[in-house]
Amino acid sequence: MGALAALLLGDGRLPVGGHTYSAGLEPAVAAGLTRDRVPALLRARLRTTAVTEAAGAVLALRAAHRTPVAYEPVQRALAARMPAAPQREVSATLGRGVHRLARRLAPDHPAVTALAGLGSRPLRPVAFGALGALGAVMGVTAAELAHAVVHDELQTVAAAALKLLPGDPLDSVAWLLAARPDAESAVELALAVRTPDGLPARAAPLTEQWALDHARRERRLFLA
Amino acid sequence: MPDHENRPHTHHAGRPRALRLGVAGPVGTGKSSILAALCRALAPELSMAVVTNDIYTDEDARFLRSAGVLPTERIRAVETGACPHTAIRDDVTANLDAVEDLEEAYGPLDLVLVESGGDNLTATFSPALADAQLFCIDVAGGGDVARKGGPGITGADLLIVNKTDLAPHVEVDVAAMVADAEAARDGLPVLALSRKDPASVAELADWVRALLVRHRAGVHVPTDPGPMAPHRHA
Numbered sequence: 001m002g003a004l005a006a007l008l009l010g011d012g013r014l015p016v017g018g019h020t021y022s023a024g025l026e027p028a029v030a031a032g033l034t035r036d037r038v039p040a041l042l043r044a045r046l047r048t049t050a051v052t053e054a055a056g057a058v059l060a061l062r063a064a065h066r067t068p069v070a071y072e073p074v075q076r077a078l079a080a081r082m083p084a085a086p087q088r089e090v091s092a093t094l095g096r097g098v099h100r101l102a103r104r105l106a107p108d109h110p111a112v113t114a115l116a117g118l119g120s121r122p123l124r125p126v127a128f129g130a131l132g133a134l135g136a137v138m139g140v141t142a143a144e145l146a147h148a149v150v151h152d153e154l155q156t157v158a159a160a161a162l163k164l165l166p167g168d169p170l171d172s173v174a175w176l177l178a179a180r181p182d183a184e185s186a187v188e189l190a191l192a193v194r195t196p197d198g199l200p201a202r203a204a205p206l207t208e209q210w211a212l213d214h215a216r217r218e219r220r221l222f223l224a
Numbered sequence: 225m226p227d228h229e230n231r232p233h234t235h236h237a238g239r240p241r242a243l244r245l246g247v248a249g250p251v252g253t254g255k256s257s258i259l260a261a262l263c264r265a266l267a268p269e270l271s272m273a274v275v276t277n278d279i280y281t282d283e284d285a286r287f288l289r290s291a292g293v294l295p296t297e298r299i300r301a302v303e304t305g306a307c308p309h310t311a312i313r314d315d316v317t318a319n320l321d322a323v324e325d326l327e328e329a330y331g332p333l334d335l336v337l338v339e340s341g342g343d344n345l346t347a348t349f350s351p352a353l354a355d356a357q358l359f360c361i362d363v364a365g366g367g368d369v370a371r372k373g374g375p376g377i378t379g380a381d382l383l384i385v386n387k388t389d390l391a392p393h394v395e396v397d398v399a400a401m402v403a404d405a406e407a408a409r410d411g412l413p414v415l416a417l418s419r420k421d422p423a424s425v426a427e428l429a430d431w432v433r434a435l436l437v438r439h440r441a442g443v444h445v446p447t448d449p450g451p452m453a454p455h456r457h458a
């Protein structure tokens with residue numbers, strides 16, 4: 001199941017609400033980002049937020065394989081590394097869609113029931129970790145999960161760019177391929193994290209500011 | 225935790241969850257006005273909420289809030305990533321979240337109206353989101369629209385031919401347009417509506433009341449208008 005599950009996890013068509021998210025592109029465009037700077041935005045995210053996201057998902061996956069399943073430490077560590085409230089809220093909204101899918105696939109699996117036991121809605125990396133732990137239906141390795149999270153981040157920006165900064169869709173494939181070295185190092189960094197305490201706090205001040213501005217903006221297309 | 229949210233008749237305290245009624249149809253045909261009319265007619269007797277889908281987040285929600293037909297906090301808008309089509313059909317996550325939040329905050333609700341961010345004739349609601357749907361076209365779109373068909377026109381639970389008051393101005397024969405629609409729909413109902421014709425608005429409200437009775441009795445089966453129905457040209 002692993003290889004197929006890993007592809008499913010990183011597929012933008014997974015019906016978990018991803019199409020409402022631009023991975024920071026819309027806030028960046030509102031702040032003046034132009035199309036030629038999209039590769040730079042991708043690089044910046046791969047060195048910051050994407051590392052934290054992927055590492056959080058990997059930690060959650062590992063937690064999901066232990067008995068009893070305890071997500072609180074990674075959920076708290078992630079929240080502490082998302083200083084802007086709108087980012088935590090958006091992560092919880094996206095996590096909610098993933099949680100709904102996990103409940104549909106395996107409602108009684110301990111990795112899934114433990115999500116409901118969190119005091120707050122699972123942040124997206126936590127929900128992804130839980131989903132990735134569903135052995136028979138969706139089981140993936142830590143490396144596959146980290147790749148899926150990073151790939152999803154890139155594709156989310158690229159897909160939103162078609163709406164926000166229209167241009168040749170074939171360009172975006174080239175952007176993603178050019179971002180590969182940074183993507184691979186994001187995955188490596190994520191896999192090297194062993195404990196919630198060690199979760200890198202890879203926030204970027206501009207990303208934070210833009211997220212705060214976006215939450216107050218009217219006439220937006222995307223959640224964030 | 226068992227997965228209840230996609231079962232149409234989850235009972236909580238012995239009563240089925242709110243009926244979710246979708247309102248789809250091209251831009252400008254009168255969907256928001258229909259939502260306003262339904263709120264005006266039914267809010268006195270039912271606990272209601274509204275979710276809107278727009279290209280830009282909250283135009284429709286703002287229109288409905290300013291109409292003063294429901295407490296403003298019961299009207300939510302969802303972001304659709306510039307794909308209102310996707311948000312009501314291929315991936316209904318954002319809409320389900322909004323419906324569940326409204327249910328949690330103001331429930332138990334009787335009726336949740338969901339307006340599509342109407343883009344064209346082909347967008348219809350997935351049964352994963354809407355238990356039933358209205359599809360709205362108007363006379364100003366021309367007398368041929370009903371005949372041209374499309375999944376909403378042929379398969380929605382109720383087809384509305386709206387703005388009949390404008391018919392004389394656009395030289396459309398309402399009776400003929402309704403007859404064409406009926407022919408395309410194989411017995412499913414068609415309603416000629418105008419907000420200037422109170423009897424037609426009352427008829428619409430009655431249709432929703434009757435649907436709610438069937439929903440509560442567990443006999444209403446959500447159907448998907450789906451893609452264009454196969455058809456023959458005789």
Ligand SMILES: Nc1nc2c(ncn2[C@@H]2O[C@H](COP(=O)(O)OP(=O)(O)O)[C@@H](O)[C@H]2O)c(=O)[nH]1
Nearest residue numbers: 250251252253254255256257387390418419420
């Ligand atoms: N003459 C007439 N105009 C209507 C009627 N219903 C709606 N409209 C007008 O049609 C326009 C579009 O209505 P709206 O409800 O916003 O359509 P939506 O885009 O489908 O939500 C507005 O200017 C309304 O005032 C009607 O019954 N008769």
Ligand SMILES: [Mg+2]
Nearest residue numbers: 255256284339
């Ligand atoms: Mg409208």
